[in-house]
Amino acid sequence: MVCQPELPIFKLSAMPIASKCAGYSEIGTKFIAIFEGAPPYVLDYIITKQNNNSTTVVEIKREYVDRSRYIFYYLPSSSGEYSYDFHSFGDLHHKYQTTQITPIKQSVHPPPDAKFDFSLRRVLRTCPGEDISVDVDLCGTGPFELSWTHAGQIYSDKVEGSRYKIMLVPFSRAGHHVVSLVKIEDANDCVKDLDSPDFTIDVRSDRPTVSFDTNGENVRKVEITKDTTTSLSIRLTGERSWFVTYRNVELGDNSKRTERFIDHNASIRVSDIGHYELLKVDDSTCNGDVLKTQYLVQWLDKTTVSNAYDISTMSYGLQRN
Incomplete structure (x- = not known):
């Protein structure tokens, strides 16, 4: 006779976590789960948020538990009406047992907080004169009063949403x-002193430049024959790599091109006659300056070459006679 393991038992206690500075508001919930059965246990639950007349699934979570008593917390990052639905659990022998627990509802007003968005970079490298902005993520009950410091000065501004751009x-x-976040105050008059990591801006001493290599001439002439190309030398300063935009003046913006270069000494290949001008340069971090020199590409005068050949031939013939 084979004995079947007894079905596991699950019990749950939920205790709201009160805000320390916003009266009777709550910032989340502490849960205590009690299991009876054969570990390890699994607990599945869904967290939803009520938005006006619609419900949004915030998270679908699964807890893996190796003990009979398990404590965990849920602290939403934004205000709202939340529901915690603990729908199933299981132990080593029995999976997906229904908990029979009614979903737990809670109105949440989390404490305010703010941090720099470091998803792209923590140090921004730039050039003098560049426009700079730094993104900040906020949580809590808005609107907020956000304060930060830069260059020894303290600044503050009203923030309506959960994201702010410091200009x-x-x-x-x-x-x-260095830019540092100092303090945030939410709509419940809850104030938090901020200690999030600083955002650093590294300002270079120079800006990139681009110029045609014209040997000091404002316009340097180059002659080509039809159906051929020629190289126009350019000189770059700054930090590789560069993106350079240029065009043929006579052909207008339809001839505008942008190319990438990795060397300070580079060249562009062209096949049309006309004046060529440089329009823009960007290096790895900055917009740059264009030195206004030009190349003038012209057709090679074949008639002149032909006449020179004919004169040389005639002179050779006269000497022989």
Whole structure:
């Protein structure tokens, strides 16, 4: 006779976590789960949020538990009406048992917080005179009053949503510049002093440049024959790599091209006659300056070459006679 393992038992206690600075509001829930059976246990639940007349699934979670008593927390990052639906559990022998627990509902007002968005970079490298902005993620009950410091000055602004862009005055001085978040206050008059990592702006001492290599001439002439191409030398300063935009003046914007270069000494290949001008340069971090020199590409005068050949031939014939 084979004995079947007894069905597991699951019990759950939920205790709201009160806000320390916003009266009777709650910031989340502490859960205590009690299991009876054969570990390890699995607990599945869904967290939803009520948005006006619609319900949004915030998270679908699964807890793996190796003990009979398990404590865990859920602290939403934004205000709203939340529901915690613990729908199934299981142990080593029995999977997906229904909990028979009614979904737990809670109105949440999380404490305010703010952090820089470091998803792209933590240090921004730029050039003097560039427009700079730094993104900040906020949570809590808005609107917020956000304060930050830069260059020894404290700034603040009203923020309506969960994301804010700090606009900085273009830097004229090279070196390291630091922006620090100082304080945030939410709509419940809850204030938090912020200690999130700083955002650093590394301002270079120079800007990239591009110019045609014209040997000091404002316009350097180059002659080509039809159905051929020629190289127009360019000189670049800054940090590789560069993107350079140029065009043929006579052909207009339809001839505009942008090319990428990895060497300070480079060239572009062209086949049309006319004046060529440089329009824009960007290196790895900055917009640059264009030095206004030009190349003039012209057709080679075949008549002149032919006449020179004919004169040389005639002179040779006269000497023989």
